Amino acid sequence: MTPEQLENEQMILDSVDKFLESEVRPYAHKLEAADEYPQEIVDRMKELGLFGCIIDPEYGGFGLSTTTYAKIIERMSAVWMSVSGILNSHLIMAAAVQKNGTEAQKRHYLPKFATGELRGGVGLTEPDCGTDLQAIRTVALRDGDDYVVNGAKTWITNSMYGNTIALLVKTDPHAQPRHQGMSLFIAEKGPGFKVARKLNKLGYKGIDTCELVFENYRIPADRLIGGVEGKGLQQVLNGLELGRINVAARGVGVARAALQEAVAYSQTRKTFGKPICQHQAIQLKLGEMATRTEAARLLVESAANAYDRGDRCDMEAGMAKYFATEAAMENALECMRIHGGYGYSKEYNVERYFRDAPLLLIGEGTNEMQRIIIAKQLIERNPS
8 A cells, every 4th residue: 555545544443443332332232132123323434435345436435445344344343243244144145236337327326335225235145045145046037127026035134124125146047057047136115025023143133133034025127236247256256265264354353352351350340369461371271362363364455455355255254254253253252262261241241242253254255165175275376
């Protein structure tokens, strides 16, 4: 970055930090415990322009780099991970339109995405289909100037309080290979688009994650992203690279929060006449936690830089996602152990990190799948 870009980035990050400290941290514990949607926080995020942070300025966004965006997500997740999820799914949808949409679609939708007037996420996962997206069964069939959609989606973030999703469907259910029959639509709520129920989760509270049902839902043909059928899977996979960088950044945030809580508590809790941070067993834990956090942050930065350069970065994003989310899980557990009984109490944030972290191991592609992607790319990039 140039000195001017670095200065602008720091100004943005300082604004985000002030927002998080004044308008999120004081309320996060109560809202999370009640599983209450943080509407006032979302409204403030709209005012700050955060829903357009990676949307190009010509369409009303800030045009931030992925590197800067990842730092924002890390900061959010260190305070309350659910707030970062409100942003992530929405921006995957926006990125799909920005990268693949027609010019008319960009000019109509991106400014509304940037302000949060239209806000939502991505509709990919189905009741019997997660990692294997080519197995989806939601179908959209052409009928005059519309497509008629029938099917169901599940684990869809921002779908109850949001109003728009990037919807992955089969426009040709019999196509071989299967991905050639898949298409992506900009789907706004309307007749036939039903939120069936909100899912009750172990962690990741406050944010709306729902099951959706589509019953003869009509969607105008001009909402087909890019205007050509059969490109949906490729369009989604491009967005998932950004999503995996985001989830990796969340992992760094949770790992950092757990580390900070552990460091602070270890200096105030005393056993055998001295602070527990002076006991070698605790020092070993803190040393490992700090190293994991920093290594995860560097992997996220590497993946974000590759994404910003326009390079293929499924391996880099996979590495960052895998390592950073495992770091979050391990740090959350060690933080709980350092806190002892207090770490198990709902009075403290520690148990929340332990409940939030497992989602990161699963979401945006399981960590088992990330290791397979890494290995395949490693072989492909290094032929013998």
